[in-house]
Amino acid sequence: MTGERFFNDDPVDGSSAAPDLLGRRQFAQHAVDLLHQVREQSESGVLALIGPWGSGKSSVLQMAIQHLENAAGSTGTGAWSVAELNPWMYSDLESLTMALFSEIRAALPADGQWSDLRRKVGAFGQSISPLGKLTGLLGLDSSELIKHVADRIAGDTSASAAKHTAETALRQAGLPVLVVMDDLDRLTPQEVLVVFKLIRLVGHLPNVYYLISFDEQTLLDVLQRTDLVGSNDQRAQEFLEKLIQVRLDLPAFRDRDIIAMTTRLLNALLDSHGVSMTPAQEQRFSEAYFRHLQDRLRTPRAIKRYFGQAGATLGSLAGEVDLVDFLIVTFLRTSEPRVYRMLGRHRAELTGTSIDPALGRDSRPGERAERWKQRLRQAGVVQDNLDGVLGLLTLLFPAVQQAIGNGPRAAAWRLGIGSPDHFDRYVVFGIPEDDLPEAVFEQALAQMASGTEGDEATQLLLRLTDDTHRIVRRIDQARADGAPVPAAALLQAMADNYGQLTTQPEAMGLLGADRRVRSFAPSLLLDLPPDQRPAVVAAMAATHDGAVLATRTLHSATNADDLTREITTASEPWATAARDALTGRLTEHLAPATHQPASDLTEEDSTLIWMWRHTHPASLHTWLRDRLDNGWDLLPLLAVLITPQQVPFPLIDNDTWAGLDAMFTHDYLYARLARHFDGSPGTEPPTDPHQTSILQALRDRRPDQHRATPTTPPRTPS
Numbered sequence: 151m152t153g154e155r156f157f158n159d160d161p162v163d164g165s166s167a168a169p170d171l172l173g174r175r176q177f178a179q180h181a182v183d184l185l186h187q188v189r190e191q192s193e194s195g196v197l198a199l200i201g202p203w204g205s206g207k208s209s210v211l212q213m214a215i216q217h218l219e220n221a222a223g224s225t226g227t228g229a230w231s232v233a234e235l236n237p238w239m240y241s242d243l244e245s246l247t248m249a250l251f252s253e254i255r256a257a258l259p260a261d262g263q264w265s266d267l268r269r270k271v272g273a274f275g276q277s278i279s280p281l282g283k284l285t286g287l288l289g290l291d292s293s294e295l296i297k298h299v300a301d302r303i304a305g306d307t308s309a310s311a312a313k314h315t316a317e318t319a320l321r322q323a324g325l326p327v328l329v330v331m332d333d334l335d336r337l338t339p340q341e342v343l344v345v346f347k348l349i350r351l352v353g354h355l356p357n358v359y360y361l362i363s364f365d366e367q368t369l370l371d372v373l374q375r376t377d378l379v380g381s382n383d384q385r386a387q388e389f390l391e392k393l394i395q396v397r398l399d400l401p402a403f404r405d406r407d408i409i410a411m412t413t414r415l416l417n418a419l420l421d422s423h424g425v426s427m428t429p430a431q432e433q434r435f436s437e438a439y440f441r442h443l444q445d446r447l448r449t450p451r452a453i454k455r456y457f458g459q460a461g462a463t464l465g466s467l468a469g470e471v472d473l474v475d476f477l478i479v480t481f482l483r484t485s486e487p488r489v490y491r492m493l494g495r496h497r498a499e500l501t502g503t504s505i506d507p508a509l510g511r512d513s514r515p516g517e518r519a520e521r522w523k524q525r526l527r528q529a530g531v532v533q534d535n536l537d538g539v540l541g542l543l544t545l546l547f548p549a550v551q552q553a554i555g556n557g558p559r560a561a562a563w564r565l566g567i568g569s570p571d572h573f574d575r576y577v578v579f580g581i582p583e584d585d586l587p588e589a590v591f592e593q594a595l596a597q598m599a600s601g602t603e604g605d606e607a608t609q610l611l612l613r614l615t616d617d618t619h620r621i622v623r624r625i626d627q628a629r630a631d632g633a634p635v636p637a638a639a640l641l642q643a644m645a646d647n648y649g650q651l652t653t654q655p656e657a658m659g660l661l662g663a664d665r666r667v668r669s670f671a672p673s674l675l676l677d678l679p680p681d682q683r684p685a686v687v688a689a690m691a692a693t694h695d696g697a698v699l700a701t702r703t704l705h706s707a708t709n710a711d712d713l714t715r716e717i718t719t720a721s722e723p724w725a726t727a728a729r730d731a732l733t734g735r736l737t738e739h740l741a742p743a744t745h746q747p748a749s750d751l752t753e754e755d756s757t758l759i760w761m762w763r764h765t766h767p768a769s770l771h772t773w774l775r776d777r778l779d780n781g782w783d784l785l786p787l788l789a790v791l792i793t794p795q796q797v798p799f800p801l802i803d804n805d806t807w808a809g810l811d812a813m814f815t816h817d818y819l820y821a822r823l824a825r826h827f828d829g830s831p832g833t834e835p836p837t838d839p840h841q842t843s844i845l846q847a848l849r850d851r852r853p854d855q856h857r858a859t860p861t862t863p864p865r866t867p868s
Contacts, residue, residue, distance in 0.1 A: 172407060172450060174206055178213035181398050182221075185214075185359065188396060189326055193356040196349060196393055199363035201400030204451025207363040208332055210400065214361070215330065231327045233257035237337060243344045247352055251275025254327055254358065270312075270319040277312035313355075321356040329353070329360050335368040339375040346393055366390075403449060411450060412439070415457040422461065423468040434474045438545050442538040446485055459484045466580045470588055472566040478542050479567060479576050486539055488529040493567075494577055496525075500547045501570035503656060519554035564627055571620040586613060591624060592633070598643075599636035611643055618653040618663035622670050629677070637674040638686050641703070644671055649695030668699060672707040684727040691735035694754045701736070701761035704728055733766045737773070744777060748787035756790050760809065767812040774813055784814075784822050789841045802847040820852060827852070 181199065188195040201207045218230045233253035240246040252275065255268045320327075334345060349360055373379045373386040416435075420426055427435065447453050460480045467476065483490040498504035522543070523536055531539050544551040547568040565588075567576045574582050581587045586594070586609060594610035597603070614621045629635050644667050651663035675683055690700035708725045736758055743755045751759075762770040778784055791813075795801050802810070810819060825833040826845055836842050 172206060172209075172403070172411070174210050175213050177398075177401055178210045179217055181210065181214045181361070182217045184396055184398065185328065185361070188359065189357075192395070193321070194354050194358055195395045196360045196362065197396045197398055198390075198394040199361065199398045199400065200366045201363075202449055203335075203365050203368070204449035204455075205400050205403060206450050207400060211330055211332055211361065211363060215328075218328065229325070231257040231259070231325060232330060233327060234330045234332075237331055237334065237341065237345050243347060243352075246344055246348055248275050250329065250348060250353055254329065257327055258325070264323070264325075267319045267323050267325075270316045274312040274316035317356050320358065323357070325357060327358045329358065331360065331362045333364065334362055335364040335372065337372070339372050342369070342372050343376055343378060346389075350393055362394075405444075408444065408448065408453070411453050412447065415453060419457050419461050419464070420473075423464050425464075425468050425473060427473055431472070431474050434545065435477060438474065438478055438542060442541045442545075443481060445538065446481070446535070456481060456484060463579050467575060470565065470581060471572065471575050472564065475546055475566045475568075476576065478546055482539070482542065486529070486531060486535075489526060489531060489539060492525060492529045497570075497573055500549055501568060501573055502549045503570050504658060516555070522550060522553065564631065569623075571623055584617065585620075586610065586624075592628075595625075595628065595634070595636055598639040599634060601639070611647070614643060615647050615650055616652050618651050619656050619661075619666050622666050626670060626673070629673070635674070635677065637677040638682065641671060641674050641686055641690055645690035645696030645699050646693070648699045649693075668702045668706070671699060671703040675703050675707050680722070680724040683724045684731050687728040688731035688735060691732055691739075694739055694758065697732070697735055697739055698757055698761050700732055701758075701765050704732060705761075705764035729766045733762070733769050736762045736765070740773075748777070748782040748784075748790060751787070751790045759791060759813070763809055763812045770813055771815070775818075778822070784819075785826070785836060785841050785844070786838075788844050789838060792844055794840050794843075800847065801843055802851055807851060816853065819848065823848065 181197070185197060188197065199207050199210060215232050215234075218232060221229075231254075233250075233256065235250060235253050237246060240249050251271055255272050255275075258264050258268050258271070331345065334342060337345065349362075353360070369390070370383060370386045373389060374381050374383065379386045379389055447456055460477060463480065464476065479490070479493075482493075493500060519540075522540060526536055526539055540550075540554070544554065546566070549568070565572050565575075567573050571585075574585065590606045590609060593604070594606035597607040598610070610621065625635060625640065648664065648667060651667065653663040653666075655662045656666075675686065678686060687700050687704055690703070691697035704725070708722075739758055740755060743751055759770070759774075762773075774787075778787070788810075792801065792806060810816070814822075820827065823845070824830070826835075827849060836845070
């Protein structure tokens with residue numbers, strides 16, 4: 151399999167080095183048999199091998215020539231001389247004429263008995279070719295040129311006499327000559343007429359036969375661009391019929407042949423790169439192939455070119471991309487290059503990290519589908535291929551599938567181009583410098599699981615800080631694939647770096663790296679055996695930032711707010727132990743603050759107090775009352791805990807209101823601040839505008855049982 155020739159477009163001859171894998175050898179024998187029949191019935195003739203570009207015409211010609219050579223070698227009689235003439239090499243009738251007779255002379259046997267025939271054929275060619283062409287084709291120097299001029303003047307060298315002599319010699323020799331001309335459809339209109347003139351008039355000689363090949367529709371189009379035929383399709387067809395005696399229409403490349411060749415080359419591609427497809431990938435590729443690719447891969451050349459391109463770029467990507475996505479992208483790159491280039495311009499939309507600003511999320515599926523079709527038209531996709539190319543995009547990108555209304559797909563395929571984490575691999579033909587190869591990523595997880603140091607683990611931890619979204623998604627995907635994930639080590643790494651994440655937000659700036667980490671950490675915690683969870687939580691909380699993440703993680707893991715994840719009740723033994731351990735850590739971190747005024751609390755201290763409320767509100771309630779009974783003032787403390795609003799939202803919203811009740815109880819708050827609300831004598835109003843705003847917000851929130859008629863009117867917040 152691995153010996154398959156992807157990049158060799160040379161014709162095959164049926165040998166072991168170039169085997170006939172399409173069964174064309176039998177048809178080549180049929181062509182030879184017809185050639186014999188034509189010879190029996192006519193002194194000269196033209197056979198045409200007709201088939202689409204890339205269908206194997208050149209291979210059939212080579213195998214036909216081999217049949218003729220083998221027959222001559224085995225019998226010693228009835229041998230054909232074969233001359234292969236490439237019309238591309240000659241731009242005018244004179245040069246082509248001289249080339250024809252040069253090839254015929256070269257094809258004749260080298261034995262002395264044929265020397266006279268070779269001389270007479272050459273003389274005919276010389277008689278109808280200008281001397282300038284002779285010097286170019288035969289390499290004559292000036293002295294030889296003078297001799298040829300003298301010979302022409304002295305003898306009977308008229309073209310008619312030379313032709314008669316050559317015809318007589320060819321007829322008497324009885325040696326058939328086959329002139330093979332391939333790819334006539336690739337000539338210019340004028341060159342086509344030159345070739346046909348040569349075959350029909352000048353080269354019509356006894357025992358000289360022609361086997362030409364072309365794509366019929368292409369050649370007809372070329373003929374219609376000539377003055378001789380004009381734009382009349384019927385006239386072009388008749389022109390061909392006058393020239394050709396026997397049509398040899400290449401057998402159709404059947405669907406079973408196409409599938410067999412595609413399967414063979416696909417297996418060879420996979421074998422040569424040491425990769426394989428999963429059953430799910432095989433199903434996906436079958437869907438892509440039979441729905442969209444098969445109609446575009448109808449010739450051997452097209453199929454070989456396709457897999458050749460895939461083989462040329464899979465190298466460093468083997469194991470780093472989804473094989474089906476890679477094959478589809480390869481098809482777009484080779485068959486619809488402008489569509490391939492378009493993918494990069496719409497990367498964010500295709501990977502689901504943004505939406506089309508021209509439509510928005512409320513647009514209908516039909517509008518979004520037409521939008522994509524319009525983009526494909528602008529990228530040069532013809533109408534007949536429009537639905538097929540759009541279908542391929544739906545297989546690659548869940549965002550496109552949803553846009554056209556085919557229903558949601560669960561997620562982008564692992565390693566697929568539809569993932570924002572792997573898109574770039576498909577357009578740079580390798581692993582970008584800011585990406586981790588799969589082997590490095592897997593080795594890093596293994597090193598972290600075993601507690602060993604290594605460059606791979608170091609790279610992953612660095613990327614966890616500066617490429618948080620991608621690394622977290624990849625770890626989550628590994629979990630989904632059932633790969634062992636070192637949950638404890640990853641939680642510790644996330645906690646150690648929680649305050650130093652530098653990754654830019656995603657989802658149009660709405661999803662920061664900190665939110666990505668704290669939404670993923672509870673899943674890792676619940677991956678651990680219950681008896682290991684308390685120690686891991688305590689270790690995470692060794693630093694201020696780690697304590698914030700540990701508190702959020704424990705709260706989320708034991709709270710029923712998130713129904714997409716396993717929920718553990720707060721009363722389970724491991725949860726109680728984790729809360730107690732975390733409470734001890736929070737107390738340690740806040741201990742230095744107890745010796746300072748409440749107004750000197752840092753933002754980190756405030757955050758820890760709020761986090762403590764999530765973890766163990768009863769212990770926080772006791773700790774705060776003790777602080778307030780031993781020197782802290784409540785109003786400055788509230789000013790630190792409640793952040794000033796920069797937008798016109800309530801200063802104390804429902805969440806803050808519930809948090810204050812958990813930390814202090816509402817009854818305690820109003821009792822402790824009663825003198826501010828009631829205007830008690832000797833109570834000075836706060837000078838800090840933020841504290842004044844807090845009092846007003848609490849006054850607005852005051853339950854009925856705490857409402858009283860103040861002795862003095864309340865102050866309006868400044």
